[in-house]
Amino acid sequence: MNDTFEPTIVAFLCNWCTFTAADLAGTSRLSYPQNVKIVRMMCSGMVDPVYVLKAFLEGADGVYVGGCWPGDCHYINGNLKARRRAALLTEILKQFGIEEDRFWLRWVAASDGIMFQEHSKEMTEKLRALGPSPLSVDRTIA
Amino acid sequence: MTAYSKLSVTEGSLNESLAALFKSMLEKNVVDAVLVPAHQRPKGVMQTLITEPGGLVQIDPFAPVVPVSTATLVSKLTNVPSGRPLAVVMRSCEVRALLELVKLKQASVEDLVLIGIDCLGRYENADYMKLEQNGSTSKAFLEAARDGMGAKSADEPHVATACKICEYPVSDNVDIRLCVIGCEPNEVFIEWVSDKGEEARKALGIDVQEAPSGRKEAVEKIKKTRIAERDKVFADIHERVNSLEKLRDYLAGCVNCYNCRVACPVCYCKECVFVTDTFRHPGDRYVSWADKRGSLKMPTESLLYHLTRMTHMSTLCVGCGQCTSACPNNIELSQLFRAVAQKTQARFDYHPGRSLDEPQPLAVFYAEELVEVTGQVK
Numbered sequence A: 001m002n003d004t005f006e007p008t009i010v011a012f013l014c015n016w017c018t019f020t021a022a023d024l025a026g027t028s029r030l031s032y033p034q035n036v037k038i039v040r041m042m043c044s045g046m047v048d049p050v051y052v053l054k055a056f057l058e059g060a061d062g063v064y065v066g067g068c069w070p071g072d073c074h075y076i077n078g079n080l081k082a083r084r085r086a087a088l089l090t091e092i093l094k095q096f097g098i099e100e101d102r103f104w105l106r107w108v109a110a111s112d113g114i115m116f117q118e119h120s121k122e123m124t125e126k127l128r129a130l131g132p133s134p135l136s137v138d139r140t141i142a
Numbered sequence B: 001m002t003a004y005s006k007l008s009v010t011e012g013s014l015n016e017s018l019a020a021l022f023k024s025m026l027e028k029n030v031v032d033a034v035l036v037p038a039h040q041r042p043k044g045v046m047q048t049l050i051t052e053p054g055g056l057v058q059i060d061p062f063a064p065v066v067p068v069s070t071a072t073l074v075s076k077l078t079n080v081p082s083g084r085p086l087a088v089v090m091r092s093c094e095v096r097a098l099l100e101l102v103k104l105k106q107a108s109v110e111d112l113v114l115i116g117i118d119c120l121g122r123y124e125n126a127d128y129m130k131l132e133q134n135g136s137t138s139k140a141f142l143e144a145a146r147d148g149m150g151a152k153s154a155d156e157p158h159v160a161t162a163c164k165i166c167e168y169p170v171s172d173n174v175d176i177r178l179c180v181i182g183c184e185p186n187e188v189f190i191e192w193v194s195d196k197g198e199e200a201r202k203a204l205g206i207d208v209q210e211a212p213s214g215r216k217e218a219v220e221k222i223k224k225t226r227i228a229e230r231d232k233v234f235a236d237i238h239e240r241v242n243s244l245e246k247l248r249d250y251l252a253g254c255v256n257c258y259n260c261r262v263a264c265p266v267c268y269c270k271e272c273v274f275v276t277d278t279f280r281h282p283g284d285r286y287v288s289w290a291d292k293r294g295s296l297k298m299p300t301e302s303l304l305y306h307l308t309r310m311t312h313m314s315t316l317c318v319g320c321g322q323c324t325s326a327c328p329n330n331i332e333l334s335q336l337f338r339a340v341a342q343k344t345q346a347r348f349d350y351h352p353g354r355s356l357d358e359p360q361p362l363a364v365f366y367a368e369e370l371v372e373v374t375g376q377v378k
């Protein structure tokens, strides 16, 4: 089953870095998996934990948050807040069987289309190995 | 070493003796008012803000019931400070929650004399009112509760589960303590803990006496029993509720009334997002959700609500049990939230209510920390 399983990844990308990098990956014809659904955010610090939870409850197999490297956030420290929240969310999600590999926070520079491409491939591989999220299978969990 | 004084309690007069103490605080202008649990007409015990000594006749500070967390009430009293000195009688969970509200700038302890009472647990409100009607007294409770359970036989109501697993029978960070643990029946010791407390003692002209000899051991014993009980509950929840499917099952029956967050003293949002337009969806959205799933349980988003609450306040959960008490559907929320809180608080090495100087985990962030979250180094 894992051969054919195509995980759905919801990616919340900061407009100033990872989103630009994803765009660059596109214009440079670097292919990244189709299953990454991108939501453009103004900053990784704008990603409210409730968005991440909602994505999982709606059946996402993985959630990716992309932000600027520490020191590069356009709002100075939105990414550092995002990191605290990610640590917190991970603790909660883990307890309820959502493995750490399903929820990523990563720093990607605007010029680094390749890194975004790598992350999406790597995450897709990991999720293929993990299999579908229980919530994408049993849609009554909500 | 802090100073102790013995409050003389003669047979049947626990509350009279305590009333005399508060009366003297009012008359000697140590404070302008006392917030203290008192019997209400026709039944029940509620916190009562008393300015006239005459009002003290109904007080019952050790009544084993907490209808509303006093932290929530003190927030009302001090959010916009009255500028008048107040004494507040609180249990440990309430003091700890209050300190968290102070950090959130939703309360202040500046004008307060905090009086912490030893806590041997509390009953659920409805259970307490029945006991009260049957003539149970706090004095009898304190005597019976020395085993930490507050029930002499199986068919009597037990104290709230939250209390059986609470490792804080004694309040820290208070000015004055009213001690019963490790004291003889018929004895209450006053411990003058802080400078403010010591000032109050001098103003009241109360002499210092020897500390109750068995107190330390007795407190440790209760803590040990409760910690053992707590760890059993944590292990059980961590094992029993280890998937979102099981979380859904645990929360079965939730009707989205949001009583649990209203009752929670540390649920700090002034306006909960779940009662805003964000969650007032147009009809076609519900239908399309049903389309996607084949069926849709309504009300919707119960799981999202509880998970969101965990992200907001679990690092601040003081384990008071008010959420469980407030639930009309008998969902054991406090065990669940405490078990989650154990993990989230450990991640940030945070203990709510331990110290006013420790910033809340989501209120601070540093460049050089938590590198393991992204695992990336430049």
Ligand code: SF4
Residues within 6 Å of the ligand: B162, B260, B263, B264, B265, B266, B267, B316, B317, B318, B319, B320, B321, B322, B323, B324, B333, B334, B337, B338
């Ligand atoms: S979640 Fe429950 S136990 Fe924890 S602080 Fe709030 S009301 Fe108390």
Ligand code: SF4
Residues within 6 Å of the ligand: B253, B254, B255, B256, B257, B258, B259, B260, B261, B326, B327, B328, B329, B331, B333
């Ligand atoms: S009090 Fe009980 S029914 Fe109401 S929202 Fe909380 S868990 Fe659900």
Ligand code: FES
Residues within 6 Å of the ligand: A014, A015, A016, A017, A042, A043, A044, A045, A066, A067, A068, A072, A073, A074, A075, A076, A077, A078, A079
């Ligand atoms: S602007 Fe990119 S993370 Fe804040």
